[in-house]
Amino acid sequence: MYCPLCRFPAFRRLRARLARIFALGVLALVVHGCDQPTAPASDVDAPGAPTGFAPSALVTPVNSKIAFLSYVNEESDLYTINPGGGGLTRLTSWSGSEWEPSWSWDHKQLAMARTRLGDDNVEHADIFLMNADGTNKRWARKGLPWYEMFEPSWSPDGKRMVVTIRLSNSGDDIWLAILKLGTDSVQYAAPKGVLRIYGRQASWDPTGTSIIYLGNLGTEVHRLVPGGTDVVLLRSYWEIEDAALSPDGKRLAYTRLVTSNNPEIFVLDLATKVSKRLTYNAAQDKHVSWSPDGTRLAFLSDRSGKYQVWSMNASTGGGLTQVTHVEDAEEPVWAH
DSSP, X not given: OXXXXXXXXXXXXXXXXXXXXXXXXXXXXXXXXXXXXXXXXXXXXXXXXXXXXXXXXXXSOTTOOEEEEEEETTEEEEEEEOTTSOOOEEOOOSSSOEEEXXXXXXXXXXXXXXXXXXXXXXXXXXXXXXXXXXXXXXXXXXXXXXXXXXXXXXXXXXXXXXXXXXXXXXXXXXXXXXXXXXXXXXXXXXXXXXXXXXXXXXXXXXTSSOEEEEOTTXXXXXXXXXXXXXXXXXXXXXXXEEEEEOTTSSEEEEEEEEETTEEEEEEEETTTTXXXXXXOSSSOEEEXXXXXXXXXXEEEEOTTSSOEEEEEETTTSOSOEEOOOSSOEEEEEEOO
16 A cells, blocks of 8 residues: 655665565565466466576667666755666756656656645645756646645656646545646546546556556556556566566566565566566565666666666576666666
8 A cells, every 4th residue: 555655765765774674684485476467377487596697788779878866865866877887967956855757758858756835835746857968847737736746657659647646645545647748637547437546656558558557455567548448467465566568568577575575576478477587685676677678677776785776687687787886776767
């Protein structure tokens, strides 16, 4: 279920660190076979740990960047970096924090969540935009908000965003919605015959016709056609923390717990309905994001002792590469 405090990056980092400390004091139990595309499918995790974890050359478009957050005094700023680790650029430096960065599909703009003083004189999470070089900073909506809006994801045509909105102080009162850019128009995103649905971490598929999102219990990944169907792509007995569709729309990368406090990264082949586990360790591996050509995955890990951005081969889990060497990182997202 939704945690109201978790919209603040510093709280999310504290919670993750406590989980990491606890994990070091218990025996790591690897659990195979909980993920299934639809009930009552049987075990679909591909067996066997990956091999060949030597860094390898990155095969990806040269103009791609990875955006991520880094922290100073518990406040986050937005940075971009080349997939190979060079070209680190700081894009924000104001007081306060931003979180949940998202690239436009033409890799020319970034969206994120920031707190904003609303028309009720209360701070609300709202969507903030800027060019990929940090210029032209502005709010996505002209009007002052009276409710929270966060977790933005651009549509491929750049005209809409799917977002999560929270209408009240109740942590459970959150819904999927579509913001029409250039206006203040916000409409619920829901299947035919339904007014609104609970959802988190939504993102558009490459065609712009459907939305991938996490269900309210955090154990299902759905595909929604607004005004049409809503189907379950993946169901798990363990919590799913994030999910991302590949650029060709054929695979789903996701993070799920394998014990009560150990998230690992998997890739589901949507045609065969088989999931393959890519990471095997006691570290926190999460926040998975695809490279533009679908060959690699960027993700967050504290396997080095601090949270850093890493990348790996999207098919094997090999070619492990540490992308950042900063004080602390979070929420990497690879440009489309």
